[in-house]
Amino acid sequence: MAKFELKLPKMGESVAEATITTWLKEIGDTIELDDTVVEIATDKVDSEVPSEVEGVLVEKLFDVDDVVQVGQTIAIIETEGDDVPVSAPETTKVDTKDAPKEAVVIETQIAETTEAVTNAAVDFSESTSFYSPLVKNIAAAENVSLAELEAIAGTGKDGRVTKNDILGFVEDRKNGTTTTKTAAQPEKVQPVAVPSKKESAPKATPVVASGEDEIIEMTRMGKLISHHMIESVQTSAHVQSFIEADVTNIWNWRKKVKGDFMKREGENLTFTPIFMEAVAKAIRDFPMINISVSGDTIIKKKNINLGMAAALSDGNLIVPVIKNADQLNLVGMTKAVNDLANRARNNALKPDDIQGGTYTVTNVGTFGSIMGTPIINQPQVAILALGAIRKVPAVIETPDGDFIGIRYKMFLSHSYDHRVVNGALGGQFVQRVKDYLEAFDVNREF
Numbered sequence: 001m002a003k004f005e006l007k008l009p010k011m012g013e014s015v016a017e018a019t020i021t022t023w024l025k026e027i028g029d030t031i032e033l034d035d036t037v038v039e040i041a042t043d044k045v046d047s048e049v050p051s052e053v054e055g056v057l058v059e060k061l062f063d064v065d066d067v068v069q070v071g072q073t074i075a076i077i078e079t080e081g082d083d084v085p086v087s088a089p090e091t092t093k094v095d096t097k098d099a100p101k102e103a104v105v106i107e108t109q110i111a112e113t114t115e116a117v118t119n120a121a122v123d124f125s126e127s128t129s130f131y132s133p134l135v136k137n138i139a140a141a142e143n144v145s146l147a148e149l150e151a152i153a154g155t156g157k158d159g160r161v162t163k164n165d166i167l168g169f170v171e172d173r174k175n176g177t178t179t180t181k182t183a184a185q186p187e188k189v190q191p192v193a194v195p196s197k198k199e200s201a202p203k204a205t206p207v208v209a210s211g212e213d214e215i216i217e218m219t220r221m222g223k224l225i226s227h228h229m230i231e232s233v234q235t236s237a238h239v240q241s242f243i244e245a246d247v248t249n250i251w252n253w254r255k256k257v258k259g260d261f262m263k264r265e266g267e268n269l270t271f272t273p274i275f276m277e278a279v280a281k282a283i284r285d286f287p288m289i290n291i292s293v294s295g296d297t298i299i300k301k302k303n304i305n306l307g308m309a310a311a312l313s314d315g316n317l318i319v320p321v322i323k324n325a326d327q328l329n330l331v332g333m334t335k336a337v338n339d340l341a342n343r344a345r346n347n348a349l350k351p352d353d354i355q356g357g358t359y360t361v362t363n364v365g366t367f368g369s370i371m372g373t374p375i376i377n378q379p380q381v382a383i384l385a386l387g388a389i390r391k392v393p394a395v396i397e398t399p400d401g402d403f404i405g406i407r408y409k410m411f412l413s414h415s416y417d418h419r420v421v422n423g424a425l426g427g428q429f430v431q432r433v434k435d436y437l438e439a440f441d442v443n444r445e446f
Contacts, residue, residue: 001078001079001080002078002079002080003058003076003077003078003079004052004053004055004076004077004078004079005073005075005076006037006049006051006052006073006074006075006076006077007071007072007073007074008040008049008068008069008070008071008072008074009049009070009130009131009132010070010071010130011042011047011070011130011351015042015070015351016069016070017042017067017068017069017070018040018041018042018047018067018068018070019040019041019042019065019066019067019068019220020038020039020040020062020063020064020065020066020068020074021039021040021041021046021064021065022038022039022064023037023038023039023060023064024036024037024038024039025037025038025057026057027057027058027059027060028056028057028058029056029057030055030056031051031053031054031055031056031057031077032051032054033051033052033053033054033134033163034050034051034052034132034134034162034163035050035051036048036049036050036051037049037050037051037057037075037077038074038075040068041220041221042224046347047130047351048160049074050132050134051077051134052132052134052137053077053079053134054079054080055077055078055079055080056077056078057075057076057077057078058076058077058078059075059076060074060075061073061074061075061076062074065220129150129161129351129352130160130351131149131160131161132160132162132163134163135149135161135162135163135165135166138163138166138167138170139166142166142170144166144169144170148169149161149166152165152166152169153165159350219314219316221314221316222316225316225317228378229375231378232375232376232377232378233375235378236376236378236381236417236418236419237417237418237419238373238375238376238415238416238417238418239415239416239417239418239421239423239426240373240413240414240415240416241413241414241416241423241426241427241430242371242411242412242413242414242430243411243412243414243427243430243431243434244409244410244411244412244434245409245410245411245412245433245434245437245438246394246407246408246409246437246438247271247389247408247409247410247437247438247440248407248408248409249438249440249441249442250271250274250408250437250440251389251408252442253440253441253442253444254269254271254274257269257446261334261446265331265334265335267331267334267335267338268338269334269446270334270337270338271389272308272337272363273330273333273334273336273337274330274437274440275361275363275386275437276306276308276322276325276333276337276361277325277328277330277333278433278436278437279306279325279359279361279384279433280304280306280325280326280328281326281432281436282429282430282432282433282436283304283326283358283359283429284304284326285432286425286428286429286432287300288300288421288425289359289381289382289416289421289425289426289429290304290358290359291358291381291420292358292379292380292381293379293381293417293419293420294379298420301358303323303324303356303358304324304325304326304358304359305321305322305323305324305325305356305357305358305359306321306322306325306357306358306359306360306361307319307320307321307322307357307358307359307360307361307377307380308320308321308322308337308340308341308360308361309360309361309362309363309377310340310341310344310345311366312344312345312347313345318344318349318354319354319357319360319377320340320341320343320344320349320353320354321340321353321354321355321356321357322336322337322340323356330446331446340353357377357380358380359380359382359383359384360374360376360377360380360382360383360384361383361384361385361386362374362383362384362385362386363385363386364385364386364387364388364413365386365387365388365389365410366388368388369387369388370387370388370390370410370411371385371387371411371413372385372387372413373385373413373415374413374415375415376415376416376417381416381417381419381420381421382414382415382416382417382421382426382429383414383415383416384412384413384414384415384430384433385412385413385414385415386410386412387410387411387412387413388410389408389409389410390408390409390410391406391407391408392406392407392408392409393405393406393407394406394407394409412430412433412434414426414427414429414430416429
């Protein structure tokens with residue numbers, strides 16, 4: 001009998017640990033290939049860990065709610081046969097001492113070819129998608145490239161590629177017919193160095209609860225959010241700029257077309273996609289707001305991937321990402337916003353949906369706030385808060401003079417990292433967003 005170590009797999013560039021939420025297999029249970037053994041949760045989304053071997057679960061190394069680092073062994077599975085490490089097959093040594101000259105040449109060519117295939121193993125570190133160890137082994141054995149693997153339409157949970165998916169792909173490839181997905185692949189997120197914390201960081205003042213106080217344990221996600229917020233404040237020098245925008249034209253246009261929009265597109269037209277469209281245009285005008293910091297270098301992002309902060313039913317927050325937002329028209333932006341918001345509320349987001357963001361927008365006006373000072377979503381360098389739209393008296397300038405009228409206005413609150421974004425750039429950017437909003441065409445077709 002052999003023992004196989006089931007490890008916590010890599011789940012994305014920014015995910016270093018996960019919390020055990022549910023064990024789906026108990027000690028003594030029989031496990032089939034690709035069976036889900038345990039469910040885990042990260043600060044991003046929930047996921048599963050499948051088995052890459054057949055056998056019996058003999059040991060669980062962590063309990064529910066334990067935090068596990070990527071690469072750590074979480075369970076032991078007993079299998080038939082000898083212990084075999086999961087790695088590329090070894091190259092067979094060829095003894096050419098007494099072999100004929102022709103045979104030596106042929107065997108040498110075979111050895112070189114085998115070595116070339118082994119050395120050309122897929123580098124999964126360049127992918128942000130999750131693949132089970134079994135799928136990786138099949139990909140290596142069948143010489144499936146990373147590009148081919150990421151193009152396979154997965155049928156597992158969250159679109160995960162299963163054993164049957166990759167075996168079907170291999171069979172179809174042999175027959176000359178392959179079916180792949182056409183969705184755009186997520187942008188590779190470059191790791192961003194975070195300055196180390198000072199050893200002499202001040203400790204929090206202890207709080208003593210009285211007998212009448214209620215002590216409430218923070219949720220797993222609540223703890224992670226708390227950690228990330230503190231880390232962001234310690235990393236970035238937060239500065240804010242505020243500006244008021246007149247969105248009367250947008251208000252009136254949306255009121256006029258939202259019924260027809262629903263009939264034609266089957267989507268509810270909110271203000272969010274209109275604002276996101278303006279933000280994407282402004283980022284295109286000021287690309288140095290679309291950056292990250294890595295040590296003493298700046299990484300200028302090619303793609304404009306807008307994070308959209310969405311509130312969950314439990315009061316927590318998640319930030320799904322609209323990839324290549326500047327390439328979407330208003331209909332496409334509306335569908336992307338509604339899809340991500342609905343799946344966020346239903347806890348149905350995939351890991352790829354929350355990775356690769358380059359700039360974030362949060363709508364504090366949803367709860368009636370007119371402005372805010374949002375904390376930057378690392379490793380980005382800026383975030384925009386949209387305040388509530390208010391009906392206010394305002395001075396309206398006309399060729400015939402000024403007069404007082406009722407206008408719809410809102411505040412835009414822009415937080416940015418003063419290490420790399422100075423006040424001029426931060427202020428010009430939010431001013432450009434305002435300009436796009438106020439210049440909205442009331443006769444626009446959708």
